[in-house]
Amino acid sequence: MRKVALGLAGLMLVASSAASAQSIEHLAAPALPGFVVGYSAGNAQQSIREEIPRGETVEAWTRMVTTQRFMGLAQRTTPAAYAQSVLAPLPRACPGAAISPVTNLTVSGRPAVRFQVDSPLSAGGRPETFILLAVAGRSDMHVKQAAWRGGTTPAALGWGQQFIAGTSLCAAGDRTAACKH
Numbered sequence: 001m002r003k004v005a006l007g008l009a010g011l012m013l014v015a016s017s018a019a020s021a022q023s024i025e026h027l028a029a030p031a032l033p034g035f036v037v038g039y040s041a042g043n044a045q046q047s048i049r050e051e052i053p054r055g056e057t058v059e060a061w062t063r064m065v066t067t068q069r070f071m072g073l074a075q076r077t078t079p080a081a082y083a084q085s086v087l088a089p090l091p092r093a094c095p096g097a098a099i100s101p102v103t104n105l106t107v108s109g110r111p112a113v114r115f116q117v118d119s120p121l122s123a124g125g126r127p128e129t130f131i132l133l134a135v136a137g138r139s140d141m142h143v144k145q146a147a148w149r150g151g152t153t154p155a156a157l158g159w160g161q162q163f164i165a166g167t168s169l170c171a172a173g174d175r176t177a178a179c180k181h
Contacts, residue, residue: 025137027067027144028178030166035065046070062150065163068143074136079113080104082134082141087115094119107135108169108176116160118152127151131160135169142169 032051038058039050047069052061073082083102090097100116112135122128130147144167146160170179 024172025140025142026069026170027135027142028168028170029065029067029144030163032065032163035063038064042069044071062148063156063159064145064147066143066145066147068145070141070143072139073141075139077141079111079134079136079141082143083113083115083132086132087117090117094122096120107133107167108174110169111136114164122149129156129160131164133164133167135167137169138171 034054035051036054037049038052038056038061039048041048047067049067050058051065051067052058053063056062058064070082080102087099087102090099094117097120098118102113102115105112105114112133114131114133116129116131118127118129120127126149128147128149129152130145132143132145135142135144144164146163148156148160150156166178168176168178170176
């Protein structure tokens with residue numbers, strides 16, 4: 001599923017003036033004890049960071065948190081339209097996947113969406129679930145995804161829901177508790 005999201009990211013055209021917004025907004029989320037950065041990349045148009053439990057890899061993981069940023073995208077589209085661009089290829093990429101309705105919400109005063117996908121068979125050969133949150137910043141689209149493999153148990157679902165619910169969009173000088181880290 002990461003390939004689907006990265007492929008979509010590569011297709012997006014981005015305004016060059018958005019690069020300056022990178023330093024003024026970011027997603028803050030609950031701490032991830034025992035997690036390490038497994039992959040990180042970025043350029044003037046987009047960035048991605050994947051965090052996994054220590055001892056696992058980005059190919060063989062049980063839980064993963066992905067943070068993405070698409071510079072300038074929030075000036076050209078909405079979180080709902082972004083969600084639809086992620087969801088459109090899923091039936092082909094993840095046959096049999098159950099997709100929740102896209103929920104419109106507000107995060108830190110900004111428009112956002114959240115949805116969940118349960119795939120019966122991931123690239124790792126096991127069931128995979130993810131909850132995705134997309135938040136429109138002033139310029140950039142900020143995305144946080146909590147994923148797990150092995151089925152949607154109450155404990156796994158609770159972890160993903162709590163993590164995503166604890167995510168905030170922080171701007172320069174923001175003094176809320178979530179943004180003081």
